[in-house]
Amino acid sequence: DQQVKQNSPSLSVQEGRISxxxxxxxxxxxxxxxxxxxxxAEGPTxxxxxxxxxxxNEDGRFTVFLNKSAKHLSLHIVPSQPGDSAVYFxxxxxxxxxxxSFGAGTTVTVRA
Amino acid sequence: xxxxxxxxxxxxxxxxxxVTLSCSQTLNHNVMYWYQQKSSQAPKLLxxxxxxxxxxxxDTPDNFQSRRPNTSFCFLDxxxxxxxxxxxxxxxxxxxxxxxxxxxxxxxxxxxLTVL
Numbered sequence: 001d002q003q004v005k006q007n008s009p010s011l012s013v014q015e016g017r018i019s020x021x022x023x024x025x026x027x028x029x030x031x032x033x034x035x036x037x038x039x040x041a042e043g044p045t046x047x048x049x050x051x052x053x054x055x056x057n058e059d060g061r062f063t064v065f066l067n068k069s070a071k072h073l074s075l076h077i078v079p080s081q082p083g084d085s086a087v088y089f090x091x092x093x094x095x096x097x098x099x100x101s102f103g104a105g106t107t108v109t110v111r112a
Numbered sequence: 113x114x115x116x117x118x119x120x121x122x123x124x125x126x127x128x129x130x131v132t133l134s135c136s137q138t139l140n141h142n143v144m145y146w147y148q149q150k151s152s153q154a155p156k157l158l159x160x161x162x163x164x165x166x167x168x169x170x171d172t173p174d175n176f177q178s179r180r181p182n183t184s185f186c187f188l189d190x191x192x193x194x195x196x197x198x199x200x201x202x203x204x205x206x207x208x209x210x211x212x213x214x215x216x217x218x219x220x221x222x223x224x225l226t227v228l
Contacts, residue, residue, distance in 0.1 A: 002154065004154070009152060034216060036219075041121075041221065042221050042222075043116070043118075043202055043204075043219030043220050043221045043222050044155075044202075044219045045219070046216040046217070046218070049216065089154070089155070098143055098162075098206055098208050098209070098215055099145075099157060099160065100157075100217060101154075102154040102155045103154055104152060104153050104154045105152070105154070
């Protein structure tokens with residue numbers, strides 16, 4: 001049973017605009033959330049994370065928001081750049097566990 | 113640079129012919145993971161090693177085995193590949209701590225397996 005869901009398989013956005021990627025989870029024990037970015041022919045690389053004790057974490061152009069009551073998180077990329085075109089995976093785990101549950105990914109295409 | 117290396121990057125095998133995929137790491141991490149990823153799907157954890165302790169996921173077929181002869185290397189053996197085993201196989205590592213934050217997984221580039 002998929003515990004982390006990314007319901008939008010793809011997203012197309014114009015360069016300079018905001019990209020918003022969404023992720024939902026079902027396991028209430030999850031309390032640490034991560035976003036990974038994957039280019040073709042490469043493995044996923046860690047992008048940004050957030051702990052359940054926060055509702056927002058920002059790193060440069062990337063911001064992750066967490067809504068625990070809704071079991072929902074989102075990744076905002078502002079402004080979007082052509083190099084951001086990639087597959088983005090949402091992942092989650094619970095405290096004391098080191099295994100991750102992944103979503104199916106969202107393919108972002110940034111148009112010039 | 114510390115990294116996770118997977119060999120080969122592309123592997124073609126015949127139906128039923130055993131195949132071994134290799135992963136090595138220079139991060140000195142305690143945990144090594146093997147994932148199977150099919151197109152447009154989430155990476156699916158097959159099993160992982162915490163040091164020498166092997167941990168199999170409940171739904172991983174018996175056809176898949178793993179070996180970790182030392183900290184740096186981990187192998188994925190597919191004893192009798194079927195057409196349904198064609199996928200990207202990702203190796204990852206992490207330090208394995210139980211901290212609330214950190215302890216991210218670092219991935220190799222993957223091995224694309226084709227079964228003819």
